[in-house]
Amino acid sequence: MDDLLQVRDLRLQFRSMRGVVKALDGVDLTVHEREIVGLVGESGCGKTITGLAILGLLQRPQAEITGGEISYRGEDLLAKSDKEMQDLRGREISMVFQDPLASLNPVFQVGHQIEDVVRIHKGVSKRESRETARRALAEVGLPANDETLKRYPHQFSGGMRQRVCMAMALACGSPLLIADEPTTALDVTIQAQILNLLLRLREELGVAQVIITHNVGVAAQTCDRIAVMYAGSVVEEGPVVEVLSRPRHPYTIALYECLPHGHTASELQTIPGTVPDLITPPTGCRFHPRCEHVLDVCPTAKPQPVRVGDRHWVSCFWATGQPDGADSEAAS
Amino acid sequence: MSLLLVDDLTVHFRIRRGLGKKSVDTVHAVDDISFEIAQGETLALVGESGCGKSTAARAVLQLVKPTSGAIRFLDTDLTDLSARQRRKMMRDAQVVFQDPFSSLNPRMTVHDLVAEPLRAQARKGGRELEARVLALLEMVGLGTQHLWRRPHEFSGGQCQRIAIARALALEPKLVVLDEPTSALDVSVQARILVLLDDLQRRLGLTYLFIAHDLAVVESMAHALAVMYLGRIVEQGPANEIFRDPRHPYTVALLGSSPSPDPESRGAMRVLEGDVPSAVHPPEGCRFHPRCPFRMDICTTECPQPHAVGGRLVSCHLPDDFDTSATGTAMLL
Numbered sequence: 001m002d003d004l005l006q007v008r009d010l011r012l013q014f015r016s017m018r019g020v021v022k023a024l025d026g027v028d029l030t031v032h033e034r035e036i037v038g039l040v041g042e043s044g045c046g047k048t049i050t051g052l053a054i055l056g057l058l059q060r061p062q063a064e065i066t067g068g069e070i071s072y073r074g075e076d077l078l079a080k081s082d083k084e085m086q087d088l089r090g091r092e093i094s095m096v097f098q099d100p101l102a103s104l105n106p107v108f109q110v111g112h113q114i115e116d117v118v119r120i121h122k123g124v125s126k127r128e129s130r131e132t133a134r135r136a137l138a139e140v141g142l143p144a145n146d147e148t149l150k151r152y153p154h155q156f157s158g159g160m161r162q163r164v165c166m167a168m169a170l171a172c173g174s175p176l177l178i179a180d181e182p183t184t185a186l187d188v189t190i191q192a193q194i195l196n197l198l199l200r201l202r203e204e205l206g207v208a209q210v211i212i213t214h215n216v217g218v219a220a221q222t223c224d225r226i227a228v229m230y231a232g233s234v235v236e237e238g239p240v241v242e243v244l245s246r247p248r249h250p251y252t253i254a255l256y257e258c259l260p261h262g263h264t265a266s267e268l269q270t271i272p273g274t275v276p277d278l279i280t281p282p283t284g285c286r287f288h289p290r291c292e293h294v295l296d297v298c299p300t301a302k303p304q305p306v307r308v309g310d311r312h313w314v315s316c317f318w319a320t321g322q323p324d325g326a327d328s329e330a331a332s
Numbered sequence: 333m334s335l336l337l338v339d340d341l342t343v344h345f346r347i348r349r350g351l352g353k354k355s356v357d358t359v360h361a362v363d364d365i366s367f368e369i370a371q372g373e374t375l376a377l378v379g380e381s382g383c384g385k386s387t388a389a390r391a392v393l394q395l396v397k398p399t400s401g402a403i404r405f406l407d408t409d410l411t412d413l414s415a416r417q418r419r420k421m422m423r424d425a426q427v428v429f430q431d432p433f434s435s436l437n438p439r440m441t442v443h444d445l446v447a448e449p450l451r452a453q454a455r456k457g458g459r460e461l462e463a464r465v466l467a468l469l470e471m472v473g474l475g476t477q478h479l480w481r482r483p484h485e486f487s488g489g490q491c492q493r494i495a496i497a498r499a500l501a502l503e504p505k506l507v508v509l510d511e512p513t514s515a516l517d518v519s520v521q522a523r524i525l526v527l528l529d530d531l532q533r534r535l536g537l538t539y540l541f542i543a544h545d546l547a548v549v550e551s552m553a554h555a556l557a558v559m560y561l562g563r564i565v566e567q568g569p570a571n572e573i574f575r576d577p578r579h580p581y582t583v584a585l586l587g588s589s590p591s592p593d594p595e596s597r598g599a600m601r602v603l604e605g606d607v608p609s610a611v612h613p614p615e616g617c618r619f620h621p622r623c624p625f626r627m628d629i630c631t632t633e634c635p636q637p638h639a640v641g642g643r644l645v646s647c648h649l650p651d652d653f654d655t656s657a658t659g660t661a662m663l664l
Contacts, residue, residue, distance in 0.1 A: 219592075220591065221600050260545075260552075
């Protein structure tokens with residue numbers, strides 16, 4: 001499999017009134033052709049920021065990338081100009097967001113909005129763009145007729161609106177889709193429909209995907225690989241079945257045991273403490289103040305990703321048994 | 333003996349438009365539902381948005397006026413009480429809402445938030461009041477250092493603890509929990525579920541639990557009532573329904589819920605279609621437009637709840653019909 005997207009040790013900070021927020025501190029993520037990768041973590045862990053950074057959608061100078069690299073098909077995205085990124089968004093990499101009502105313009109017909117994208121990127125005629133929009137609707141399971149194209153966003157249900165957003169994202173044939181909490185605003189039976197649609201888009205159009213979600217179940221049921229994030233770092237990455245059935249990082253283990261699935265409330269485990277403030281993040285491993293396996297080295301050094309299995313990487317001194325430096329087998 | 337008994341409860345809302353506020357239509361929010369909750373147990377009302385679960389809970393709390401039907405709470409029929417008597421009764425029924433930030437007054441301190449019900453209803457003051465406030469905060473795991481802070485200084489989980497302390501101030505018998513953990517991250521959710529479970533055991537509380545997340549329900553509920561478009565389609569002991577759902581909608585709902593267990597990959601099922609509008613609900617069984625086992629009778633006659641083993645199922649299909657094939661398998 002070829003690498004489509006590679007994010008290496010990405011670091012990013014925001015300037016805020018209270019100080020500098022060290023939002024991302026070592027994000028590693030690889031997406032191969034036709035692969036679905038889940039980016040999983042709780043609120044504030046930086047999963048959405050990672051998605052926006054890949055697309056160059058973060059506002060400068062408030063957001064500043066301080067290190068690392070993002071490459072797409074071997075091209076360095078961080079070196080591209082705004083104009084080049086704009087050309088790339090929607091044609092090579094697209095994104096859909098959690099709230100489809102907020103990402104569609106309420107005063108334009110959805111057909112108009114989909115056709116706009118096609119015309120901007122492909123410079124085709126009005127008739128051709130309409131044809132492409134119709135095909136895009138069919139691909140996402142909506143009736144591919146003029147009646148659908150002429151409707152306004154408020155005339156669709158939540159699930160259908162998310163389908164419209166996907167039609168718009170894929171109308172120009174992007175090989176990579178970043179879906180940020182695509183089903184969080186939806187009911188569970190509609191969520192299943194949309195997840196199935198994501199799988200079908202991979203099956204039929206070969207669209208690789210990054211699914212950003214807080215729901216471990218969504219990742220478990222749709223992704224090939226997952227990356228678990230905590231406080232701005234990817235702490236564990238690997239094949240989904242491997243990571244969830246044999247989690248190695250203490251945070252992944254604890255997160256999985258918090259899930260109420262199949263447990264009575266009295267059996268539930270909890271994680272002590274709270275998520276750190278990223279203006280003054282903990283030194284060393286950011287999880288160490290809450291970790292039950294904390295070692296002497298954890299507050300002083302940041303663990304690097306170490307291979308623990310077939311394509312399974314963990315950033316943890318305790319899990320990898322290398323408290324005196326993770327250099328020998330470090331990634332990248 | 334049941335603490336709460338709801339018999340044939342119906343709640344309709346009129347849609348009024350125009351100058352004379354003429355009633356143009358009716359929302360059939362809740363139609364003919366009956367359930368009871370035994371002392372010390374948890375009944376979960378589950379279903380997707382718009383199924384009427386919150387409206388049913390609000391009717392129990394006397395926050396909306398039922399169109400018809402009876403609600404018996406502590407052996408008293410709430411329908412024919414005077415406002416004064418009802419106010420007194422409702423001390424024993426309290427509520428915790430989904431979003432703690434909007435259910436707590438941002439201008440009040442934690443102390444005042446918890447003391448308010450005691451002052452208003454129990455006419456407590458002075459030392460007795462202070463002691464009770466401290467005891468309540470301790471009960472939900474908050475220390476005295478938080479006493480004079482305001483809601484914005486707390487995280488979502490802590491705010492939900494304050495809301496729980498407030499609900500428990502008057503030593504209620506029944507607590508309505510309306511999606512109490514839906515706005516929280518999973519690690520915080522686990523702690524709130526553990527707290528609620530612990531409080532139920534210690535104080536002998538009875539819960540009416542409203543939720544859409546089936547894993548959360550499975551961890552909390554003794555009994556379960558599944559709602560679809562204003563009606564209860566199946567109810568009974570929670571573990572039985574989770575093990576062997578009978579109604580096609582229950583099967584679809586359980587099948588759509590993504591399990592975090594990687595072993596169950598591919599077991600998810602997808603039910604097509606959207607939930608119809610509650611303004612013009614389908615004739616007969618309200619689930620029939622989406623039901624794969626639809627018969628002629630389903631389009632004309634509303635199925636009445638009948639006993640199947642220890643539960644009540646509202647479906648025209650024979651009791652031994654195999655409904656496990658509801659929905660199609662996910663592409664994977």
